[in-house]
Amino acid sequence: MSDRTPAGTGWFAGLERGDLDGARDAIETGSADSPADWPARAVETGFADTDEEYYAALREAAIAAAGEAAAERERADDRQAIHAVRAMDDADRVANELAERVAEWAASREAEAGTGVEHCRELVEADDRVAALAERVVDLDREARELETSVERTVRSVAPNLAALAGPTLAARLLALAGGLESLARTSSSTVQVLGAEDALFAHLRGSAPSPKHGVIYTHEYVRGTHPDDRGSAARALAGKLTIAARIDHYAGDRRPDLARELDERIARIRARRDDADGDHDTDSTADERGDDDAA
């Protein structure tokens, strides 16, 4: 076998047994032109006393390398989702601003009644610019939708449970506001509830405003579509489940379809309470203020 052994060294070359960082690095970044009888080489060179010892050391280092590299890549993926959702919001905002400008410009042009060839020429000139601008608006809007598709794809793979509960776009916004999946997973549910409402929260802390009941999760149908008096409860229930979803996505990674069902039931109960209490309003506003859904 060793007569077929190429010039080249195994991952363990130059390593001390027990140097896990070095071993992990060597596995991740090393290479060889061709394989060899590495277990025998490792024993020959004194890296390991037996095959068993060699395999045990290799497996330990490979688990460390693969686990770490996989986690790192996922972190990189959540950064991609964050960039994409920010770019999408920028594209949307700029498209809307430009669209207003175009409308204003076009309206002013129609009101104006100039005369003469020169003026017409100007109008045509101006008209072209307006039309070109309008075209840009359409392009930007198309790009925003492409970005949305890309956000959806990335978020569904990075944070499948969070995406299932929040919808991919809101999930990406939460990731962006928290600064990544890992930080979102470490965030308490009461903070998740007001992510994106930082201005209102600081005003509240300064004593100049009531505490905000919801931040960006307001865009979720379960908050927006709930009676205003019950939105605090709905926001708290939603934030609780979203927090759990983010933690499962970060720490476990498997799909938990039960979460969505539990959330559906919770929201249905909150809304039913309103139907029961109709005409008899104030009774459960105190329940709203209790932090009974905190996932932390």
Add this chain to the structure above:
Amino acid sequence: MTLPEGIASREIDGEERLATRGTAVYGEPVDGGWRAWDVRRSKLGAMLDAGMDTGLAGDDHVLYLGAASGTTASHVADFARVVYAVEFASRPMGDLVEVAESRATLVPLLKNAHNPETYAHVVEGDLDAIVQDVATRGQARVACANREFLAEDGRLLAAIKARSEDVTADPESVFDAALDELRGTYEVLDTRRLAHHADHLAVVARPR
């Protein structure tokens, strides 16, 4: 066909099933230390179940390409001496690492099977078998590129998925093209369409 050492046909939950000895991985039933090998979810399981001669004997040295979260690789690790499990997607790799933590024979590698030089410093040569289930374009190319890991009488056990190469082409012509490409590097010993795995061709081959 006798089964490799470490794989048994056992009655589990009132049904005769292939099984290996190990801790459960994907919710499969376990009976007296034997875990059922779900051949509907595993192409290698289906190959063994169909009685194909895989050349596996037990205690084998194996390179597994496309290990995903380890459904099949875990069973192989139950009877093999060592399984080098290559997977390039980070999400299934997280699961595979967990499976490796409970199996002394499983070595997970986050690598691309198209680039064997990135793991040739880890994976030993003279292997008994390469199990391949990558389900991406260029499946024959992957098999040829990894031939250098096999012993002269080692076996390539590959599942070729037609739709991964060309969704529009007729599967038979995709399989023919893949086999042609393989024959440059391997001698094809057996091929079989598998029950439960429509759109796949199972191939047993040995290096030329």
